[in-house]
Amino acid sequence: MTDRKKGKMAPEDPAAAADGQAPAPYIPLRDVVIMPGVETKLVVGRPHSVAALAKAQGDGDGLAVFVTQRRGEVDQPRLKDLYSHGCLARIVRDEEGDGGVHAIVVEGFERVEILRLAAGAERSRIECVYRVRPTTGADGAEARELADRLRALLPPQARRVKASDLGRFADLVALDIAGTLGVAGMQGILEASEVSARLRLLLAHCDQERDIDHMAESLLNRSDYDAEAHRREYLQRKAVDIQRSMGEEAAADLEELTRKVEEAGMSAEARAKCGEELARLGTMPSMSPEGSAIRSYLDFMLELPWRERSAGEISLKEARRLLDERHHGLGKVKARILEHIAVQQQVGAGRGSVLCFVGPPGVGKTSLGEVIAAALGRRFARVSLGGIHDESTLRGHRRTYIGSMPGRILKVMAETGVRNPVIMLDEIEKLGRGHNGDPMATLLEIIDPEQNRHFSDHYIEVDFDLSEVMFIATANSMEPMYDALEDRMEFIHLPGYVDGEKIEIARRHLLPRQQEAAGLGGCELEIGDDTLRDLIHSYTFEAGVREFDRCLGRLMRRTVLEQERAGEREAPPQLAIGTAKAREILKAPWLPNDLQREDRPGVVNSLVVMNDMFGDVHQIDGVAIAGDKGVRQTGNMEPMLAQSAETAEAVLRASHARYGLAEDYFDRNGIHVHWPIVDASGDGNSAGLALFVLLVSAANGIPVRMDTAMTGAINLRGEACIVGGLREKLMGACRRGVKRVLFPQIQERELQDVPQEIKEQLELVPVKTVAEVLKHALTRLPAPAKPPARKERRPAPPPGQPPARPPLGA
Structure with a gap:
């Protein structure tokens, strides 16, 4: 708050400042007129006014011209929007509030006439050139006579106005009856520099008000006057005028x-x-x-875009450049996208198959859609489908309902403004079904090129053509996919990144972005591959790079915080972060490698794929229990996994002697199998081989090699059958430090899709039968069980003779 000394300023002081027509800050006012000789409270908040206020106080004299706008709704008034006269006033008090709004008190001194705005781009916004209009005729006989007549007409509260100067008397009276004068009347008083003219204006106004009061009083005194009827008639006339005006506008x-x-x-x-x-x-x-x-x-x-289209040109070269620039690796995925764009370039149309990118979070599915849109020269939009259970969300509400609105697809079309955008349908597998229709069936109509030419939205009630739209879908997995929907899409699987790819992505994209976000863009960062690999293994558990990106961001932010604590404001020219420093910042690793590493019976490393397409190693535990019967299971009892256990038990019972078990082993003993409590429901029945090894190991007490993991289904003939997600499982094994992986031989051709980095770190062993699996998984093979001794059978006695008795003592 700033308080200026409240002293009576001589009128000639402001005039002297304007003799040379020097510019002064001006502040436009809405619906208020400042009069000389009076203190007035104002609120200033517009940027122009705040700048002028600062200019006035910065010059030291605190003087500014306050001029009223002709129309209050104009936010940035020009010279033609202002009255020609204002008041020169001194800023007595200035108190700044919230949002940059100033509450000020000003004291008016002189009437001034605005000549022009000051020259210059900046000065014309806050300064004007003015001329002082001094008061004249204050001592004339006419002025004294008019003042006496005015005093007689004033209401009792206004008659108490005392002023020896008739000009000041007129200004004070005008302020006292400002409510009836209005802004225009007050401005007329301000513009009248001659005292007699001010008094005549005030007398005319008072006479008019007195006549109105007399008319109202006489009407009320009449016995036949109906005030309520008169009021109704007046309101009816006003309503007719308003309706006529609104009718013209309508x-x-x-x-x-x-x-x-x-x-x-x-x-x-x-x-x-x-x-x-x-x-x-x-x-x-x-x-x-x-x-x-x-x-x-x-x-x-x-x-809605009824005829507007994107006119961009399809550029295969630009698509290749963008894919290589924004995505590292993903060779087969990039090749398929380039094939799709090349076809669009050749045929000049967008009616191809609907691509669906399937992969775990953080591998770049959405950004691939943006690259396709950029290469095709089209606008891009994204529609999230996760959690939608109501058909009307996609197809819109009927307009008979209150609060009805169009569907999400047509909303996106209106936002893009073209008929041929690229629309990404995100998380398509999370589209649910509710009691308000089937949104999955609606989506079929939206993406099917044979149906979407006549897509019907309930809100617009007419067909809209979606055939020129290029739809791209994303999904984390395919398991909950609607069969008819799956039939209409071409799936492109995006596997997770291996360590080398994550490190390269960090150097190309993640680290530069995090450095820039933390204000360290100008320094040279030194962080080794070993440190990045330790972050990947110890602090992240993902197929993509989202959590890895967050870890790098935490490193950058903590580095900035330590610099602030040390008093260093500028980024250092070089910044080195080693493994020890990173662990000091990120604290203890929250992903301890909890796998059992010592060979022991009844523990098997099984490769699984999580629901988000993330490969991992789960250790299945088993223990033989004497006196129990059969195989008992606890833990994550998914139906397909339970069937794998039953199949493995059947294979072992059928060949029990070969694997060291007596015929009645499961009648006298039981095996308790425990599954990890994890979400591996998407893994299906691929644990058949691991369960067979577990049963043989637990029953015979033979340790299982802990450097070995396995995956593969099993049939009743003991053959290794094909499973899904082999690439993801091998990546999970590599991440968990496994040295050797057993997998079905029939899938050996899939190794060509496995990164070379994984092949170099793992020993990949294809197997055909459970017997081969045991050779590689157990520390030793079980000895075959001896068949039971057969009892000697005595010959039957001849017919008619009793059976021979055994000799005594036998």
Whole structure:
């Protein structure tokens, strides 16, 4: 707060400052007039006014010209928007509040005439050139006579105004009756530099007010006067005037809407529907709720792209550059995308198959869609489908419902403004089913090129052509996919990144972005591959790079914080972060490698794929229990995994002797199998081989090699069968430090899709039968069980003779 000394300033002081027409800051006012000789409280908040206020106080004298706007709704008034006269005033007090708003008190001194705005781009915004208009005729006989007549007409509270100067007397009276004078009346008093002219204006106003009061009093005294009827008649006249004015505006608005509908390029069906709605709108009051709903409908119909298209050129070269620049690795994925773009370039159309990128979070599915849109020269939009259970979310609500709105697809079309955008349908597998229709069936109509030419949205009630839209979908997995929906899409699988790819992505993309975000963009960062690999193994558990990116961000932010604590404001020219430093910042690793590493019976490393397509190693435990029967299971009892255990038990019972078990082993003993409590429901029945090894190991007490993991289904003949997610499982084994992996020989051809880095770190052993699996998984093979001794059978006695008795003592 700043307080200036409240002293009576001589009138000639401000005039002297303006003799040379020196510019002074000016502050425009809304609905208030500053009068000389009076203190007035104001609120200043517009940027122009705040700048002028600072200029006035910065010059040291605190003087500014306060001038009233002709129209208060103008936010940035120009010279023509201001009255020609204002008041030169000193800023007595200035108190700044929230949001940069200033509460000020000003004291008026002189009437001034605004000549022009000061020259210069900056000065013209806050300074003006003015001329002082001194008061004249304050001691004349006419002025004294008019002042006496005015005192007689004033109300009792206004008669107490005392002033020896008749000019000041007129100003004070004007302020006292400002409520009836209004802004225009007050401005007239301010512009009158001659005292007699001010008094005549005040006398005329008082005479008019007195006549109105006498008329009202006489009407009230009449016995036949009905005040309520007079009020109703007055309101009716005003209502007619308002309706006439609004009718003219509504007619003009209706004509404008009709013109826009005709020029929008709508289909014949849509144009006819809008014509019906325009006819209904013309018969309704403009403020009726139904009229507002019709207007909203027409506005949305005009927002839809009926004929606008993206005119960009398809560039295969640009697509290749963007893919290599934004994504590291993903060779087969990039090749398929380039094939798709090349076909679009060749045929010049967008009616191809719907691509669906399937992969774990953080591998770049959405950014691939953006690259495709950029290469095709089209606009890109994203629609998240996760959690949608209502058909109307996609197809829109019928307009008979309150609060109805169009579906999400047409909303996106209106936002893009073109008929041929690239729309990414994100998390398509998370589209649910509810009691309000089947959104999955609606999505079939949206993406099917044979149906979406006549897509029907409940809100617009006419067909809209979606055939030029290029739809791209994303999913984390395919298991919950609708069969009919799966049939209409081409799936491109994006596997997770291996360590080398993550390190390269960090150096190309993640580290530069995190450095820039933390204000360290100018320093040279030194962080070794060993440190990055330790972050990947100890602090992240993902197939993509999102958590890895967050770890790098924490390193950068903590580095900045340590610099601030040390008093260093500028980024260092070089910054080195080693493994020890990174662990000191990120604290203890939250991903301890908890796998059992010592060979022991009844523990098997099984490779699984999580629901987010992330490979991992799960250790299945088993223990033989004497006196129990059969195989008992606890833990994550998924149906397919339980079937794998039953199949493995059946294979072992059928060949029990070969694997060292007596025929009645499972009648006298049981094996308790425990599954890890994890979400591996997407793994199916690929644990068959691991379960067979577990049963043989637990029953015979033979340790299982802990440097070995395995995956593969099993049939009743003991053969290793094909499983899914082999690449992801091998990456999980590599991440967990496994040295050797057993997998079905029938899948040996899939190794060509496995990164070379994984092949170099793992010993990959293809197997055909459970017997081969045991050779590689157990520390030793079980000795075959001896068949039981057969009892000697005595010959039967001849017919008619009793059986021979055994000798005594036998």
